[in-house]
Amino acid sequence: xxxxxxxxxxxxxxxxxxxxxxxxxxxxxxxxxxxxxxxxxxxxxxxxxxxxxxxxxxxxxxxxxxxxxxxxxxxxxxxxxxxxxxxxxxxxxxxxxxxxxxxxxxxxxxxxxxxxxxxxxxxxxxxxxxxxxxxxxxxxxxxxxxxxxxxxxxxxxxxxxxxxxxxxxxxxxxxxxxxxxxxxxxxxxxxxxxxxxxxxxxxxxxxxxxxxxxxxxxxxxxxxxx
Amino acid sequence: xxxxxxxxxxxxxxxxxxxxxxxxxxxxxxxxxxxxxxxxxxxxxxxxxxxxxxxxxxxxxxxxxxxxxxxxxxxxxxxxxxxxxxxxxxxxxxxxxxxxxxxxxxxxxxxxxxxxxx
Numbered sequence: 001x002x003x004x005x006x007x008x009x010x011x012x013x014x015x016x017x018x019x020x021x022x023x024x025x026x027x028x029x030x031x032x033x034x035x036x037x038x039x040x041x042x043x044x045x046x047x048x049x050x051x052x053x054x055x056x057x058x059x060x061x062x063x064x065x066x067x068x069x070x071x072x073x074x075x076x077x078x079x080x081x082x083x084x085x086x087x088x089x090x091x092x093x094x095x096x097x098x099x100x101x102x103x104x105x106x107x108x109x110x111x112x113x114x115x116x117x118x119x120x121x122x123x124x125x126x127x128x129x130x131x132x133x134x135x136x137x138x139x140x141x142x143x144x145x146x147x148x149x150x151x152x153x154x155x156x157x158x159x160x161x162x163x164x165x166x167x168x169x170x171x172x173x174x175x176x177x178x179x180x181x182x183x184x185x186x187x188x189x190x191x192x193x194x195x196x197x198x199x200x201x202x203x204x205x206x207x208x209x210x211x212x213x214x215x216x217x218x219x220x221x222x223x224x225x226x
Numbered sequence: 227x228x229x230x231x232x233x234x235x236x237x238x239x240x241x242x243x244x245x246x247x248x249x250x251x252x253x254x255x256x257x258x259x260x261x262x263x264x265x266x267x268x269x270x271x272x273x274x275x276x277x278x279x280x281x282x283x284x285x286x287x288x289x290x291x292x293x294x295x296x297x298x299x300x301x302x303x304x305x306x307x308x309x310x311x312x313x314x315x316x317x318x319x320x321x322x323x324x325x326x327x328x329x330x331x332x333x334x335x336x337x338x339x340x341x342x343x344x
């Protein structure tokens with residue numbers, strides 16, 4: 001990982017270059033995943049698969065890109081994290097609904113639940129900060145909830161791998177795990193260590209998320225016998 | 227007086243299992259998922275006969291169905307048996323029928339859906 005160099009070179013040309021590369025990689029991988037997932041849906045044109053595809057898109061690609069793009073346009077770190085977590089939360093609900101619900105019979109309820117849930121996840125930290133609760137504490141709260149849901153989805157995918165020996169399910173589990181639990185864990189660890197710079201924090205989270213995206217992309221594109 | 231807990235009466239069940247084709251369909255699809263055409267071959271029956279039995283078995287929730295994509299891009303349905311065990315209990319002047327079915331749980335569904343997406 002690039003983190004040690006970053007802490008030495010914090011704010012230097014190297015840090016900027018690494019950050020830029022990570023950002024580019026994230027955007028490229030995300031677009032690729034969305035494309036592959038969309039093609040997968042078009043091939044089957046089943047409603048549940050549409051829900052799964054949208055869920056994976058919202059869980060994996062949108063939040064990672066949001067984490068990069070939203071701060072760039074000058075929004076606060078709190079807002080960008082809140083948006084990323086809220087979108088990810090709604091994505092996880094789409095996935096869970098595809099698996100547990102019956103998207104064949106409509107699915108407006110799931111869309112509504114996802115919308116209400118993510119609105120709550122978005123507004124909760126902002127409201128908490130208004131009331132004087134620390135910014136990081138508020139964000140940690142909602143991120144933890146999302147990480148728990150993401151961990152659950154990852155475990156279900158892992159069980160699918162164990163039961164059917166399907167490698168793609170393992171890669172999906174790793175990807176979803178890294179993007180939810182992994183990124184939350186990294187943020188928390190960086191927070192606890194305290195002394196590190198923002199560049200290191202961002203760098204490590206971006207790296208973890210990039211790995212997560214890579215894993216999901218592999219799982220979507222690896223051939224059927226894999 | 228043979229109303230069942232499962233909504234299935236001993237008479238319905240007896241009638242179902244008495245049918246040679248229904249039995250063969252369940253037996254064949256308990257080994258691997260099969261399409262109606264494959265079933266017609268293996269059970270040595272006409273397509274309409276097979277479809278009638280499949281419909282009946284599905285009404286009673288004894289068959290699962292999955293969509294499969296052909297290499298040529300056509301969808302076709304394949305069936306697999308859900309029936310695992312039937313218990314008929316005689317007590318208090320009535321029959322109690324209970325059917326154990328294979329469960330298609332969340333992990334199965336997740337894996338199946340994800341395969342569909344890939």
